[in-house]
Amino acid sequence: MTVLAACSSNNKESASNGGTAEQSKTIKIGATAGPYSDMVSKAITPLMEEKGYKIEVVEFNDYVQPNKSLDNGSIDANLFQHIIYLNKFSKDNKLELSAVSSVPTAPMxxxxxxxxxxxxxxxxxxxxxxxxxxxxxxxxxxxxxxxxxxxxxxxxxxxxxxxxxxxxxxxxxxxxxxxxxxxxxxxxxxxxxxxxxxxxxxxxxxxxxxxxxxMAENYRNVVAVRTKDAEGQMAKDLKEVIESAAFEKTMDEQFQGFSKPEWMTK
Missing domain, CATH: 3.40.190.10 (Periplasmic binding protein-like II)
Structure with a gap:
């Protein structure tokens, strides 16, 4: 696991150091190496920064640690998996994780x-x-x-x-x-x-x-958070950012060929 971009947490308690995502505007978002860590860095981070957040992007190279790290509070959100995998992994490992929104996904x-x-x-x-x-x-x-x-x-x-x-x-x-x-x-x-x-x-x-x-709709990747944070301000801000015109503009310019979720094509 490698931290791609780190920002200081100013004097507030970091959500990933024992607090919750709602106690601090410094949050860590995990993603798999390649286009999804790029998506967080290039499309999500700038828009979240406009809302006053400081973002640390954490890169993973497997499909297990991003959810375990989310569950234990090492990160506050992740982007790497579709909803079928999220639901199955959560059930099999007794985790309480929830999707915030689906995003454009590179097709198989x-x-x-x-x-x-x-x-x-x-x-x-x-x-x-x-x-x-x-x-x-x-x-x-x-x-x-x-x-x-x-x-x-x-x-x-x-x-x-x-x-x-x-x-x-x-x-x-x-x-x-x-x-x-x-x-x-x-x-x-x-x-x-x-x-x-x-x-x-x-x-x-x-x-x-x-x-x-x-691509079927349930195979498009989602941004996930801990279920206890799903109705909190951080999750609401992530959803608003992802479903914004500015986010879609970045997708069109820098992530060509990605399959868009149905909500984005309506």
Whole structure:
């Protein structure tokens, strides 16, 4: 975990040092490395600073610590996960966390350095996908949309895994790995399904994907806080900032290709 940007807490008690987010306007927001930490830094922080907040951006490289750190008060909000994962992780770990608002999200994509189109995918091609629940389900649903696999109709959207593959149309040889490693597998495997944040962090272009996912609303990332803070002023200010015209303008200018939540497109 690395603090990307640190601001002094002036003389007020920091929310992350035993206080609550409501006792101080110095708050820590955690996000995964790449576009979501950039989103906090470039789109959320300036607007929150206009409201008098001092923001520290904390970067994570996994999908476990951001929620545990939020729960224990090390950070005051996070941005890295969709609502399905938030709800499941909270239930499994007995945490009380809540979503504030959904944000534009980099879509999952099927990429290849060897294959130029979906029609060129051969029998027995090698494929790497994420092994974490947050990305595995989306990966398999993308493969189903393309027509490479079919998923059992009774599969739970929160826990879809390779075991739920009913038909592997091309007999793909599937290997699951940590999501952050997937861009590096493109030199050794025929195909890889890569989450948008890790693709962008690796210097890949979303437009270079053989196909991007048709993202369901519940797979768009959310800003989350502790449930006890969900009705407090900090959460209200975060929601107001995210749902502002200024935030959307930054999305349009600096986060092109991100899938916008329905509330933003109405």
């Amino acid at each position: 994509g099927l990429y290849s350095n060897k294959i130029k189109s979906i029609d060129d995918i051969k029998e027995g091609s090698t494929l790497t996908i994420a092994n974490d629940p947050a990305n595995l389900a989306r990966s398999l649903l993308l493969l189903q949309d393309i027509g490479l696999v079919t998923i059992k109709k009774d599969a739970d959207p929160a826990t879809i895994s390779e075991k739920d593959i009913e038909t592997n149309v091309k007999n793909l040889k599937i290997t699951s790995l940590e999501a952050a490693q997937l861009p590096r597998t493109l030199d050794s495997s025929d195909l890889a399904v890569v989450a948008g944040n890790f693709a962008l962090a690796a210097g890949m272009k979303l437009a270079s994907a053989l196909q991007l996912e048709n």
